Amino acid sequence: MDFEIRKVRSAQGPRKLYAERAECAYRNLFDGLKGKRPKVGAPRFKSRKDNRQSIRFTVNAGWKIIPGVKLRLPKIGDVQVKWFLTLPLTLSTMTAVNDAAGRYFASFVVETDTNEVLPTVAPEIGIDLGLPHFAILSDGTKIGQPPLLRRAEKMLKRERQRLSRKTKGSSNRTKARLKVAHAHARVADRRRDFHHQLSIKLIRENQTVAVEDLVVKGLACRRMAKSVHDVGWSAFTVMLECTVTRYGAHLRANEPVRADISGVLAVRRQGRPQAPACPRLGVRTLRGRP
Structure with a gap:
């Protein structure tokens, strides 16, 4: 009887844990349907x-x-x-x-x-996320983005070609699949390390950080989808939020600036120097040559 009681007690921990995880998954599902958070799929068995x-x-x-x-x-x-x-x-x-x-x-x-906080500092800084540079700070500092995926494309292409030549279900295909997964994991680890170091540096030097609340899902459906996913804006924002919560700083998410397309075109037209007209044909070309 004593053995059965100990066995039941040892099983209560995992059962309670799995029940909490299932409850959290269904809560996220219903909150997504109500519009309280991004939509997620229904929980499924592993x-x-x-x-x-x-x-x-x-x-x-x-x-x-x-x-x-x-x-x-x-x-x-x-x-x-x-x-x-x-x-x-x-x-x-x-x-x-x-x-x-x-x-x-x-x-x-x-x-x-919970009392692990960094010393209070006065500066406040804003972050403008982009593609030519990973981030441009409000003080004019430009932070370049490491081309992690672009740099590893040749190696990934070679490993995927070797994987496609292997027979399905064979042990050689399993080995080739692990090589492809390891190459992708190495790129992801480098990107995560870059985000972690940058977020820690910004929190140590500033008390309040303002960042754009970008809709990455909408930006990553065009021709620059690979570049958008390579920089990892969402992962950096989540890591920055976790760092702020841990060390007692402040994070402010601002809506991205929505410029009017007509205004942008007007500015471009006004700012572009007009090409001289050809004296013989009277044609105005872009490069100034007929």
């Missing part, structure tokens, strides 16, 4: 064929950290890990993730100090 797999262990699951570079997981054993941060003594939940590139990550739920 497939075994998904490229991203994850498993979550609660405190009662029996996992623990072994002194050194090992992590003991139930029904798996000791796993060699590479620590990036020093973890506190109290850990509540651990999630093991296998991404599409075949890499394994372990994330932990810990309690952090």
Whole structure:
């Protein structure tokens, strides 16, 4: 009887966690239908064929950290890990993730100090996001954008061609698919690192940050869709918001400036120098030559 009670108690944690996740998914679905947030799809069961797999262990699951570079997981054993941060003594939940590139990550739920704030500074700054430059600050500073996807296009093309030549269902195709996924993951990691460093720098130097609330979905349906997705405006805005919330700064989202097309055309026509007319034919050309 005692064993059955312990078994039920250990199962209550994951069941409660999954119920909360399902409730959050359905709440996001109905809020999207009501217009409170962007629309999302209905929750679905996880497939075994998904490229991203994850498993979550609660405190009662029996996992623990072994002194050194090992992590003991139930029904798996000791796993060699590479620590990036020093973890506190109290850990509540651990999630093991296998991404599409075949890499394994372990994330932990810990309690952090809510009083961790940066020193208050006076400056306020505005950010104008764009394509020629990733951002132009209100003080005139221009931040260039790293052409991450453009730089890796040749390698991605070569790996995708090798993948297309492999027989479906073979082990060689699986290896080629992992190489393509690893190449995409490397581009995404570099972009995420650039966004993280820039957001931290802006929050450390400024107390209030104003940024445009761009509709990326509408901007990414034209010829510049690849360039728009390459810079990652939405990911940078979300990371900036998380950084502001953590360190006690202020973030203000402004509506993008909507210029009148007729006004823009009038300004262009007035600003363009007129080409001289040909004295023999009387024709005015764009380059000033008949």
